[in-house]
Amino acid sequence: MSKRQLAMVMDLNKCIGCQTCTVACKTQWTNRNGRDYMYWNNVETYPGQGYPRNWQEAGGGFDAAGDLQPGEIPNIEADYGVPWEYNFDEMRDGAILTPQQDGKDVQPTWGPNWDEDVATGDYPSDNYFFYLPRICNHCSNPGCLSACPRDAIFKRDQDGVVLVDLDRCQGYRYCIAGCPYKKIYFNPKLSKSEKCILCFPRVEQGLPPACAQQCVGRIRFVGFLDDEEGQVHKLVNKYKVAIGLRPDYGTQPNVYYVPPVFSPDKFDADGAPIAGQDRIPDSDLQKLFGDDYKAAKETLLAEHKKRKETGESELMDILIAFQHKEMFRLDNNYYQSVAKEQGRPALAPVDDRYVKGKHTKFATHYQVAGGGHH
Amino acid sequence: MKNLMIKSLIALPAAALMSGCTGGSSTGTATIDTSCKASNSSAILATTTASFNEAAWKNAACTQVALYPQQTMGTNDKAVNAAMADAKMVTANVKALTNGEQIALRVMWPDSTDSKQGSFSSQTYSDGFALQFAQNDSTDLPYIGMGSNDRPVVIYLQKNDITSYEPNGNYDHKAQRADQSKNMFDYELKAYNQNVADNGRPDYQKAFISEGVRSMTEVRSANKSFNMDMVHTGTHWVGTFVKDMRDDLLDMDRVEVPMTLALWDGAKLNRDGQKHLSSWVTVQTGNATGDVSKAIAWTSTGDANRGKQLATDNCASCHNYADLDNGMPYMAPNLSQIGGQSTASYIKESIVDPDAALVPGYNRNAHPNYAWYNVVDGKRMSAMPSFSWMEAKDIDDIVAYFQSLKK
Numbered sequence: 001m002s003k004r005q006l007a008m009v010m011d012l013n014k015c016i017g018c019q020t021c022t023v024a025c026k027t028q029w030t031n032r033n034g035r036d037y038m039y040w041n042n043v044e045t046y047p048g049q050g051y052p053r054n055w056q057e058a059g060g061g062f063d064a065a066g067d068l069q070p071g072e073i074p075n076i077e078a079d080y081g082v083p084w085e086y087n088f089d090e091m092r093d094g095a096i097l098t099p100q101q102d103g104k105d106v107q108p109t110w111g112p113n114w115d116e117d118v119a120t121g122d123y124p125s126d127n128y129f130f131y132l133p134r135i136c137n138h139c140s141n142p143g144c145l146s147a148c149p150r151d152a153i154f155k156r157d158q159d160g161v162v163l164v165d166l167d168r169c170q171g172y173r174y175c176i177a178g179c180p181y182k183k184i185y186f187n188p189k190l191s192k193s194e195k196c197i198l199c200f201p202r203v204e205q206g207l208p209p210a211c212a213q214q215c216v217g218r219i220r221f222v223g224f225l226d227d228e229e230g231q232v233h234k235l236v237n238k239y240k241v242a243i244g245l246r247p248d249y250g251t252q253p254n255v256y257y258v259p260p261v262f263s264p265d266k267f268d269a270d271g272a273p274i275a276g277q278d279r280i281p282d283s284d285l286q287k288l289f290g291d292d293y294k295a296a297k298e299t300l301l302a303e304h305k306k307r308k309e310t311g312e313s314e315l316m317d318i319l320i321a322f323q324h325k326e327m328f329r330l331d332n333n334y335y336q337s338v339a340k341e342q343g344r345p346a347l348a349p350v351d352d353r354y355v356k357g358k359h360t361k362f363a364t365h366y367q368v369a370g371g372g373h374h
Numbered sequence: 375m376k377n378l379m380i381k382s383l384i385a386l387p388a389a390a391l392m393s394g395c396t397g398g399s400s401t402g403t404a405t406i407d408t409s410c411k412a413s414n415s416s417a418i419l420a421t422t423t424a425s426f427n428e429a430a431w432k433n434a435a436c437t438q439v440a441l442y443p444q445q446t447m448g449t450n451d452k453a454v455n456a457a458m459a460d461a462k463m464v465t466a467n468v469k470a471l472t473n474g475e476q477i478a479l480r481v482m483w484p485d486s487t488d489s490k491q492g493s494f495s496s497q498t499y500s501d502g503f504a505l506q507f508a509q510n511d512s513t514d515l516p517y518i519g520m521g522s523n524d525r526p527v528v529i530y531l532q533k534n535d536i537t538s539y540e541p542n543g544n545y546d547h548k549a550q551r552a553d554q555s556k557n558m559f560d561y562e563l564k565a566y567n568q569n570v571a572d573n574g575r576p577d578y579q580k581a582f583i584s585e586g587v588r589s590m591t592e593v594r595s596a597n598k599s600f601n602m603d604m605v606h607t608g609t610h611w612v613g614t615f616v617k618d619m620r621d622d623l624l625d626m627d628r629v630e631v632p633m634t635l636a637l638w639d640g641a642k643l644n645r646d647g648q649k650h651l652s653s654w655v656t657v658q659t660g661n662a663t664g665d666v667s668k669a670i671a672w673t674s675t676g677d678a679n680r681g682k683q684l685a686t687d688n689c690a691s692c693h694n695y696a697d698l699d700n701g702m703p704y705m706a707p708n709l710s711q712i713g714g715q716s717t718a719s720y721i722k723e724s725i726v727d728p729d730a731a732l733v734p735g736y737n738r739n740a741h742p743n744y745a746w747y748n749v750v751d752g753k754r755m756s757a758m759p760s761f762s763w764m765e766a767k768d769i770d771d772i773v774a775y776f777q778s779l780k781k
Contacts, residue, residue, distance in 0.1 A: 034493070059452065067703060068740035070452045076496045102494070146739035147450050149646060151588050172646040173496070177451040178740075186496040191535075 001140055002160035004334075006198065008212065009221040009235045009242040010133055011258040011319055017043055017117070017131040021211035021220075025135075028199070028210045034189025036083045037076055039112050040196035041211045046132040047120045047284060051112045052079040052182050060143045061180030061249030068146050071177035073186070080185075081111030121279070126266040128279035132288075133219075135211060136183040136196035137245065137253030138162045144195070147178025152193075158338045159224070160254060161198045169193055180249035204335045206349030208328040218321035223329040225254070227358040230329040231318045232256075239315050240292065241299050247290040258319065259285045261297045262304070324353065331357020426471055426478040426616060434469040434480075439635055441466060441483075441650035442714030442780055444519070446707035446733050450740065453497070454643040461642065462781060463714060464650050466635055470657055472619065477626045479505065479657070481613045481635060488606040489640025491535055499640040500578070502533035503604065503613045507624055508632040508654075509583070513669035514723075515654055517731035518634050518715055519647065520584040525731075528624040529590070530615060532602035533578035534640070577603075581623060586732065596623045630656040630664050653715050673718045674773035681775030684768055688761065695779055705744035706758065707733040714780030721773045725764075728756035 025041035042051045050056065052074040059071030074080055084099040084106050091097060098105050121127040138155075142162050145153040152168035153175060155161070164175075164184070171191035175184050184195040199209035203222075207213065212220035223230035225237065235242040235258065242256035263280040265273035286293050299315070307313035321327055332355035336346040349355050443461035466483040481503055491500040508516050509526040516525035579602040584590035600617040619627045635652040638644040654670045685695075692701045695709035712721060723730050732754050738745055747754040761769070 060450070066742045067744075068450050070450045070455065072452055073497055076494060080496070082494075141739070146737050148737055149447075149587070151737060170646065171491075174450055174646075176496070177449075188491065188495055189493050191491065 002155050003157050005140065005160035005225045005254055006138070006203065006330075007160075007223065007225050007232050007236065007254045007256060008135070008198075008209070009232050009256045009258065011219040011221075011321075012130060012132065012260040013258060013262050013319070014217045014219045014321075015043065015131040015133055016217050017045070018216055019043055019113075020214050020216050021133055022112075024210040024214035025196075029197075034187040035185070035194060037080050038185040038187075038194065040183070040185075041133065041135045042112050043131050043133040044113065045116050045118060045129050046288070047129065048115045048118060050132075051081075051134075053110055053114075054079070055182040056180075056246070058182055059180070060147075060178045060182075061246075061251055062141065062143065062146075063250070066250065068143065068178055069180075071143075071180070073173050073176045074182060076188075077108075078110055081114065082106055082108055084108050084111075124267055124271065125269075126279060128263060130260045130263070130280060132245075132257075133211075134181065134183065134245070135209075135255060136162060136198070137181055137251065137255045138196075138198055139254060140252035141250065143178040143180055143249070143251050144175035144184045144193075147174040148172075149174065156200075158335070159198075159200070159203070161200050162195070163197060163200075164193050164195060166190075166192050166194075180246065180251060181253075203330050204339075205347050206330055206332045206351050206353075206355045208324075208330065208354055212328065213324070218324075218327070221318075221321075221327045224331055224334075224357060227329055227331065230357065231327055232329070234314070234318060239299055239303075241296045241315065243289040243292045243296055245288060247292070257289065258300070259289050259293055259296060261285075261300050325356070328354035329357045330354045331360045333360035334358065426473075426476075426614075430471055431469060431480055434471050437468050437655075439466050439468050439652045439655055440464075440714060441635060441637055441652045442711040444636075444647050444649055444651040444715065445711065446519070446709075447647065448703060448708070449648060451643070454645075454648050457642040458644075458648055461650075464637065466637065466652070468635065468655075475619060476616055477619055477657075478614065478616045481505075481615075482610050483613075483637055484609060485606075485611050485637075485639055485641075486609055487639075487641040489534065491533075491640065497643075499643050499645050500533040500535045500638070501604070501606075501611060501640045501644075502531065502535075502578075502638040503611070504529055504531040504636040505615055506530075506634045506636065507626075507657075508666075509624060511628060511630075511664075511666060513665050513719075515632055515666070515669065515717065515720065517586065517720070517733070518651060518653065519733060520587050520590050522586045522731035524585065526583055526585045528593075529582040529584060530600060530602060530617070531578075531580050531582065532604050532613060532615075533638075534604055534606075534611075535578040583623065593623055596621065599623070626657070630658045630666050632666055632670065633657050651715050654717055669719055670717055674722070674770045674777060676767065676770030676772070676774035678771070678774040678778050681771035681773070684772050685775055688764075689772070692758070695776075702741070702744045704741040704746065706746060709776060709779055711780050713777045716776075718773050718777055721776050722769060725769055725772065726760055726762040728758035728760060732756055 021041050022039060022043055026039065029035065030038045030040055039051060044050045058074060059069055061069055063069055076082060082101045084101045087095055087098050087100055099108055100106060117129065119127040119129045138161055140160065142153065142155065145155060145162065149172065150168050150170055152165045154163060154165060156163060169192040171186065171193065173186050173193065175193050176182065176186060184193050187194045202209060208222045212222050221231045221235065223232035225233055227233050236256050242258050244253035244256055260280055263278045265275060266277040266279055268274050303313045303315040307316040332349045334357060339346040440463050442463050443458060445458060449455055464483060466481050469480045471478045485501060489499065489501045492498050506527050506529045509528050512525065514525060516522050516527045521527035581593045581596040581600060582590045583593050599621040600615065602613065602615050604611055604613040617626065632654045633656065634654055637650045656667050656670065690698045690700050692706040693709050694701045732747055738747065746757050748757060
């Protein structure tokens, strides 16, 4: 357990599956040097096989007694999908459209979002799906960290970000089997494991993770769990409407989801909505979010009703996501003091909108103040 | 070119070249394996030099070394657990030569598949071999799995792998390029590929120093003083190791240098501790049998049958071995192969002083309820209590029983 925990909340009621987060992450981190096939951030259609394929059945995580469970290492071609290109240049000379990878013809059988937007149920009466964006959960009890025989994975004390020490990593891949979310990847070119770093170099300079800042649906909130004025704290700890994914895996994830409880009603035989019959079944959401789901749903529906009737609800106002500067509270003064303690140069924030936090009370342009510094 | 004399390390008989082989020969006398000849035929290795040419190897004495699957700790990877479930002992043929300036070892072991990790797979692993030497002359030998506190080992590792380039390892972040962006970065991509060709490591060979698991550290400065190679013959691997007799890392110019041998089979998803490992043998420059050899060769004369019952009463509640699996998962090393890999001295030491060597295993977080070590003043202490209170005869009997455990 780290001293503090930086966390993310994703509101699944608002995710439109546009993949802007995916692209933001890919262009920032994973479009080169063996990371090409990785999606540190992906958005999958649920119900669906997910990314990598069938990750929920691939083992890892902990049992009720707290012991690490055996797991599987997915296959790049069959489970992640090869990042293929098309031979557009050759087509000018009459070639047929062919998928290629590294200049060789390939026949992809799977890829991220192979089953995108494939719904479950019968159209139009009760078909449904929703989007599930996933990044590394930066767990408090990481399966990857527990599986590593080299102690090459560590959880940063200052903010709980889980990182791989690439000098220590020897590419054994037990971490991949150990992570129940399959959010740590093997880089076959470097023979090392790599993963989402929660954009810590951005966060330390006052910028939210790329996936969160670029999100057009404004579904992502970023802040410290112990920052009681922060929206992340309020969603997770005050209203308890944001819940970790698959808490039964026992890793104590720190990416929290507001479950999609505002789904449309099912239709009857005449195509008329049946009041009170949600398209997304509770059983699906209970599987994903565990026992806390029920109370979260009740709170969300009650606050929703209250906002409709009275025009007031702090929770609904938060979920409307009015201001990025309130959604992202990155406590820049805290990071500066950590840098100072560690004898590192404290970098000035590149943006002053998101720097507030428990130890950073107010901000003026390019100047941060609070907590006894500056 | 100076035409160097080739001499085998010792005046023959070959039996003395590698002494103290357990497994290959239980008496400590190694045997000559006639099939060693196969290693002379087809494998032309880069390390084969004017000194260590094929004719020299042909005449070198050959010694068999037995290697047992190292499965002291289970893994959390279902696939490798299944692949190694029925793993058995393999025999490697080892030869050694010196020309006074350099020492060369040639290892041949059976493996019908030429396995490479490759540059685009998450599920493939490389074949490889490693030689581990005790850095110091001491009768208290390091733990065979990467040494132990104050008992350093030097490890030379060769993997059968592709050319790789580590921008991160070289702190060369600027060299990173996106393969997809051909339109934008064609020039940079070509420059990057050239950079890989120029600076990539065409051959995965590394030297390490280690005082126990997690302390293993690559010694890049040693790269100029050794060379390793491995060539597949279709049925076997032939691995060669050539090193300066003396350098800052390891002095081979000693009467007897304790060595262990490790083999990884990529087809069986081997990596890390999932491998075959020998017990200590010695590389000798003379016939003299020193104290180290005596320490390796020491065996218990206890009553193994009585030891078996004593082990059931005292050891089996934590350790799994043979057909006993009462211990909780990950709680204590599995001892099913301990007789193949560990010297009797080590087994005895571990019974009376479990803190002397902590067997590498899982991260402690993998099994919080059954911690196999505790941290005291920053030092890892075994969760196993000392059994030094036992009668000397009882300990000898247990040691005799554990020596018999191998398959």
